[in-house]
Amino acid sequence: MRLPDLSAIYLPREPARLLRRSLRHIVGTLAGLVLGPLLVLTSLLMLVRWRGPFARVRGWELRRLQQAYRLQLEDGTGQFLGGRRALLHGVLMAVLGYLMMDLLLLVFAIVLGSFTQSFYGSPVTLEFDLWVISRPAPAVLIIFGTSSLLAAALYAEFAVWVQARLLRRWTGIVRTDALESRISRLLITRRGVVVAIDDERRRIERDLHDGVQQNVVSLSVTLARARRAADPERAAALLDQAHSQSQELIEEVRQVAWRIYPTALDEHGLASALDGVAATSPMPVQVDVRLEGEVPPAVESAAYFVAREAVTNVVKHARADHVRITVVTVTEPDRRVLRLNVVDDGIGGADPEGGGLQGLARRVAALDGSVSVDSPAGGPTTISAEVPCD
Template structure:
């Protein structure tokens, strides 16, 4: 069987269509005409809107009502640029606008975010250029490339109708009095109309390129927007991960743990009521196993997300981890208030992993956890007097925690020369939160 031929696709832009055969018989001249004609109409409307808004704002500024209107006039480029992107689809591929997400919902965060964007001011410049210069050029191109040749092409018709068969005015400049001259002017008009089709395509293509430069994002802005969005997506993943850990902790605490507590109590009561013998021995054994399972479940819940961290904050959780450490630990941690929950969780698990490594590998006799909040950053130091030689890349468990800290724009560093001491440092940018307004996110709390 012969392979099925692939369907042929037409040109995707006016620049690709211009050198192709059959351009004049394709939809592209009409699309170029539609682009330029709608540009003339939209530009005139933009000019009227800007003049009206500025005039109203200037008049009302006396009573301070016009000041917000003047500020909003600076945002006129946003809807104009959006309209331009839709019109670009007539002859070209419309560029996307990388929009930065406001830090919170509401009109004020949206307004401040838009006013700080370079794209907003670039689009305002495009709107002013569009209203003052570009739309008259669009109208002139349409007039000279289409209207004038079309008027020449209908000269015989004008001579037969308006001139009574004796004369016709050509472009209101000269008079044609004979039919051969009228026919010659008509042929000239058809030739100019064909050339006008190409002129419309060239003008529309150049106009679209200028619009793309003005309302499309430069490469560096696009890359910056991608980096910002990637960072935000990583933070959202951390928040979702922490929320899921808290949900699992609550489900285990309120579900499986309560059932095990009830089972342990029931076995204890049955053990007391049972007479001495094999049954009592089996009940005692089952009661002991249930107690061990309950203890292991509590340790598991504590490792998923300790309740003391959610209820009392990082200092209490670190103190609790120090009490459970195999090595004596001195804790000196002073914070002005609660921190964002993702920051508290990351710092807590770094401390827990560090204390676990000290107990298993360092041979230390004592450790210390110190830190506080300084210059907009949470700073933690975990030190021990062990043998040193620790390597974060050698399977200590700190690599994943370092990645987790880096998501929060933090930094984790390890200093462990042979012979000790070992010092683990963590710095995470954050701002304290009001305990009554402790939200589950990484942004600074208001």
Template sequence: MPVPAATRRYLRKMLRGTLGLAIGAATAFAEVFYVLFGGLALALPALRQTVFDGARALSEVERRRLEKYLGAENATDYTGRRAMTYLVPRCVVGLLSAGIFVLILLGAGSGLIIGYQLLDGRSPGGGAPAGWYDPVTTALFGVLLIFLSVQGLIGIATLDRKLARHFLGPSKQEQLRRRVSELATSRAEVVEAVNDERRRIERDLHDGVQQRLVALGMLLGRARRTGDPDHASDLLRQAHEESQRALNDLREVSWRVYPIALDTDGLHPALEALAERSGIPVHLRVDLPERPSAAIETVAYFVASEAVTNTIKHAAATRIDIEAERDGDSVRVRITDDGTGGARESGGGLSGLARRVAAADGEFTVDSPLGGPTVVTAVLPCG
């Protein structure tokens, strides 16, 4: 049975974080010696700058470790004095982490010995025959120790991140620089998303409605030129049918430009209409106690609409699930299909969605392993 993609991501994240904590436990020993001898060297004015430079180099190692393995980003504009101050509690946290890893190794070794003794028919720690309660007791203690070890590592990781954020966190200038960069990127993505929408509308009109109207004009022209009343009647019937198809195409284009149901009724009825118009069965679940803003509803709808369109065109799916729910201060929209998978965020339709979501300061992810399923998720802030 294949492991779900979400479980694989969680396991990779857990292993990466554990490796980062192990590296932090190893660097703590060097930091302890540096804090001890560097603290003594600070008494000499001529060595202070050298000590601060060394402290900053060690802090950079920790900052990069936290960014790579624990996903904690911090600024680079901190001073050497602040770095030296950071290393004092940091080395203590690192030693605690080393202690936890030592206990885990000792516990694993003890578990192997006890397991061998139980398999040999002896009770743990002695030569007496094992009772029925020995495996049960050993298993319970083993589970308890594993739980405490995992909680200890989680606590150390949290403390490690908080320390770095407190001492190495971005200054006001860095925060302003990041915000300006985010706004510039967001503006560029808005412009690109608008241009994509314009191109899509032009393509829909040219390839759909315009072709229908050309065919309609040709049928009417033939009807005017023919001298046979029966043939003229047949051409008029075909022209009437073509006009109905052109009207349907025009409705489709106008609905994709902006469904009026969003303004009048909100996101839930608009998604219901989307599900009814889909050629694949769509199962809808909406849990929004309060109606989001019009801008968030619009982005959420078009994420679902474009994802459904891509699924129908490319995924060979038999079922689509759309979920829209409130998640704290955000709206989460998730579209799942049981198709062939292999979708990429850099693809034509999905890249446009990613830009549209980024323009709303949201997060957009695509999880689509070969063979499926494909999960498209957008998290949109409501603040």
């Protein structure tokens, strides 16, 4: 019989880290008992085009895989987890979680029974087909309780291996310690940054071709007509028209440059740049920026572009009446992060796999940050970004 290859599973040598790892895996496997049926149910709701609950549960499952099992997926959006795959994965999660619950209930029964039996002072007799074991209750607690806990820890490792084996068939996956996880994530985000840069170049080319170039051609035609005009009044009118077109061209170039990178961000900071987004938006935008301490320019830039793209999507698709942008810095025990929330009161149903949001997610991921979208049908839609400031 071929044994499973567990060489990819990193086993920390320090007992404390090993204990934390086992507890994390046990809790993660138990969480599958709840998330598994939810994933199956919401994937069935997709048949009637109710996508909001499934996207939310899928996000919970991705966080479970990342936080409990430390599984770093190449497809961080979870797009691979849909249809029959979601059903299979959900059923597997539920079965593994149910067996884990049975093991823990066995441990609880042994502990409770041993403590209860200790009050009576009589030994505990366990009868098997070929032998009989008679031991004091504390001995049963130590021997069988410890063995059951060890079995639960080993079973949790098996559950991680089974789910990782299945996920490897659907997407790239790396299970590592903290250092290797960071290396693998950097390799993934590096590819994403290249894609984001190419997307940005194509957008700039479209802006220049569809906007600036057309206005330059129109201005050139107007000036040529003015030069050929025999009537002085006609020539003067064409020159006035050319002057108006040149002003529009200047404004168009300014807008293209502003979309590439706003000078206000460097000169006056993130709050001023977001005020500019609010001023140019056709709908009311409330901006609340509370930054404590120095924020790196790259972090401010990422937050600005996420907010601007989010507002643009609201204007185009959400049919909202109001948008609120909130930016704060939060100091956690081991790091300081910038958190951005863009909330609108529109119709909801935003697609987190949209091209614009995916490009921003890749930009933020390059800074070890993350972007999430919560947009149930009927709204409200919340786009959140979290970027480390260290």
